[in-house]
Amino acid sequence: MYEVSVIITAGGKGKRMGSSLPKQFMLIKDRPLLMHTIQRFYMYNPKWQLLVTLPEEWVNYWEELVVKYDFQIPHRIVTGGSERYHSIKNALEKCQGKIIAVHDGVRPMVSNDTIDHCFQAMKTRKAVVPVLQHKESIRSVSSGASRAEDRSRFRLVQTPQFFDAEVLMNAYTRPYGPEVTDDACLVEELGETVYLVKGNEENIKVTTKIDLVIAEHLL
């Protein structure tokens, strides 16, 4: 039994960035991005269970990287399903924590404070996500038209998202729908309240070449 299990999703197969190498394996500061991400959680608490979801066809490559970079942090590989939903479902079967955190593998700059804000809030909550306020104006669009929205009403959602294990497992017994991109939504549909804590500005999702440059510079 662990206090916390962390599912780090690294299911990307490498299309969007115009490169055959999925972004979780790209080098930042001379190490694959995913190693930075894993390390963030290990540094916060080395006793947490770390699970990493990978596409089956990239598992061998990852294992070679682990040897090549002498990566010592204990973690368990779970092969992903066809979609993020299935990868998480696979990982949940291996989770032994009372609390489960789900984190994007391509967010290597999550801060110690962000992890701590989430974890501390879990003492009294069952679902906690880190968010940031918008710096830009926002418009909503529908059927070709758009209108201004009050940005103070909105928050940008980051990860890690923390859940009571029972609540998350319960949410994942529901059938898969392609609209599921966010675990907080799933849990919410079961009637759980999602509690918001402060994320960190550097905690960007690395999905483009520009993000990679930013990450390289900030790490």
Add this chain to the structure above:
Amino acid sequence: MYEVSVIITAGGKGKRMGSSLPKQFMLIKDRPLLMHTIQRFYMYNPKWQLLVTLPEEWVNYWEELVVKYDFQIPHRIVTGGSERYHSIKNALEKCQGKIIAVHDGVRPMVSNDTIDHCFQAMKTRKAVVPVLQHKESIRSVSSGASRAEDRSRFRLVQTPQFFDAEVLMNAYTRPYGPEVTDDACLVEELGETVYLVKGNEENIKVTTKIDLVIAEHLL
């Protein structure tokens, strides 16, 4: 008469970044940030009228920078009022363009393409703003509770925002309200349709120290 007048707003007085120097004057690549911004428009079309709004107490400082950095791009200084709204109102009195663009002085990385998308769209539209899709999940908050929103419905609004001069001037004859942070909203209240074009990802608003590092790296 000019084809286009560009109002570049640089009214920041320097509080948010924990520094006494307003961010538009901070050095990026050995030049004040605002000079990069002005240059972007001059490079796109050197015949456009460029107006820069500055807080009155920083005008002398800017004039010293212009000499120190041998900044040759022609531009007219307009002193700002107490709020952004008043700065723009002052600038509008000097605008001679048939089209007026309003741009944040602290967005030095606006691309040629973004300016071009806006300007080309103005051939058939009266209000055009550049936007980007959200990469992150979004939640809305109200009275302590929050709920997931469909991010595909929302766009992040950038600048430059382009307007038919008559339309914008008309919008600014309305009395000032503190809720006015976006010119597109003002124009929209008069019944104009705001047309959206694609912005560029690098076109961030430099408001924090992290942004400054990113800008330094991307420029």
